[in-house]
Amino acid sequence: MLDVDREQVLAHRIAAQGLHRDRSDPGELSVFDLGLQSTQRDTAAISLAARLPGAITEESVVDDSRFVLAWTHRGAPHFHRAGEIARVTAALVPLGEEDAMARMGWQRKQVEAAGMGALEGLFTAARALRKVVTGVMTKGAASEAVTKIIPDGLSYWCRGCQATHILEQVMRLAAIHGGVRLEAGAQPATLAPxxxxxxxxxxxxxxxxxxxxxxxxxxxxxxxPKEAAGFVGTTATLVRQMWPEDLVEVRVAGRKAWLPGAEVAALENPPEPAVVRLLPPWDPFLQSRDRNVLVPDRARQKEVWRILGNPGALLADGEVAGVWRSKGSGRKRLDFTITAFDPLPPATRTAAEEEAERVAKTRGFLDLRVTWN
Incomplete structure (x- = not known):
């Protein structure tokens, strides 16, 4: 049995996720095999800037017809290769009622109170969205129209909007099955067939x-299985029903884990993780569910993954070495605050500032200022 430490695991992931910038075409990036999350404006483009050597702008993915933005894994918005969207949709059909209810996540209790099963509620909402979304329309308009044709239990009164809406997670999970995507780059959120x-x-x-x-x-x-379930949005028991057969058991710092057999050689001898990158919130590298491996210190975990308003992460030489935030000053300058967990060598700080310049250009800012904490 292969026995590895966390540093070797992180070096392997850095290479597997394209952070060595060994690809020049976004379509070739392995992170699109799962999808590139785009929870907040510019996050997907900044993830691309961390992985591609050339100039990146928000339009690099928004205006690229090879990609489609949709609510997919856990109901979060992800960019996927357009040619793979049918496969993604098929993978998101729950295995059964228990799986469907587990995927409802934070709105399980509301779905349970709706008086119907989770599967029935999911596909009832999907059929309604398919009927309503026949062209480009805002999320709010779609929600208003859908609530008129779905059972009352799948909707709720929103005090803030003073309107009735379909349950948020139900809408997000149902949209892809209803053949509905998101308009990339649109504000407010906009749907289309x-x-x-x-x-x-x-x-x-x-x-x-x-x-x-x-x-x-x-x-x-x-x-x-528990970590994979966290990404899928279901339970470890159900993920074991999806468990691949071609896996090899590996011990990571004495803990059992699994890896596809074809990846063992890459894990055994990963390239040196001598890269410095500014990763945005929800970057694929930060989506690994074993946070104790990514960032062993609990206090630092709370800095990287906050309840509200996650910062970006500074990746330096194989470690999450700090966090960063940015704030625009009009459209001319982007101000960065980088907080290092430990003192960094001058060369690493210089590389981080060069990455900040890439982020600023990606976001369309002409100038930047970097402050270190």
Whole structure:
């Protein structure tokens, strides 16, 4: 059995996720095998800037017809390769009622109170979205229209908006099954039909679900069923039903974890992680569910993953070495505050400031200022 330490695991992930900038075409980046999360404006573009050698702008992914933005894993918005959206959709069909309810996450209690099963609620909402979203329309307009044709239990009165809305997580999970995507770069959130959307699939595809777990283990492994379940948005018990057969057991600092057999050689001898990158919140590297491996210190974990308002992370020589935030001054200057967890060598600080310049250009700012804490 292969026995590795956390430093070796992180070096492997840095290489597996393209942070050595060994690709020049976004379509070739392995992170799109799972999808590139875009929870906040510019985060996807900054993730690309961390992985591609050339100049990156927000339009690099927003205006690239090879990619589609949709609510997918856990109901979060992700960019996917357009040619793979059917496979992604199939993988997101729950394996059964228990899986569907688990994916409802923070709105499980509301779904349970709706008086119908989670599967029924999911596909009822999907059919309504398919019927309503026949062209480009704002999320608010779509929600208002959908609530008129779904059972009352799937909607709620929003005091802030003074309107009735479909349950947020139900809408997010149902949209892809209803053949609905997000308009990339649009504010407020805007929906549109997926090109050439076919009939809605309600039958699970175990092979597609297993492929998602395998991709997670390939990009974030070695990992456990519980960690893979955290990414998928279901339970470890259900992920074991999606568990790939071609895995190798690995010990990470004495803890059992698994990796696809084809990745073992890369884990055994990863390239030196001698890179400095500014990663945005929700960057794929930060999506690994074993936070104790990424950042062993609990106090530092709370700095990287906050309840509200996550900062970006400074990746330096194989470690999450600090956090960063930025604030625009009009459209001319972007001010960065970088907080290092420990003193950094001058060369690392210089490299981080060069990465800040890339981030500023990606966001369309002409000038920047970097302050170190």
């Amino acid at each position: 997926l090109p050439g959307r076919g009939r809605m699939r309600t039958t699970p595809d175990p092979a597609a679900a297993t492929a998602v777990v395998r991709d997670y283990l390939r990009l974030h492994g070695p990992a456990t």
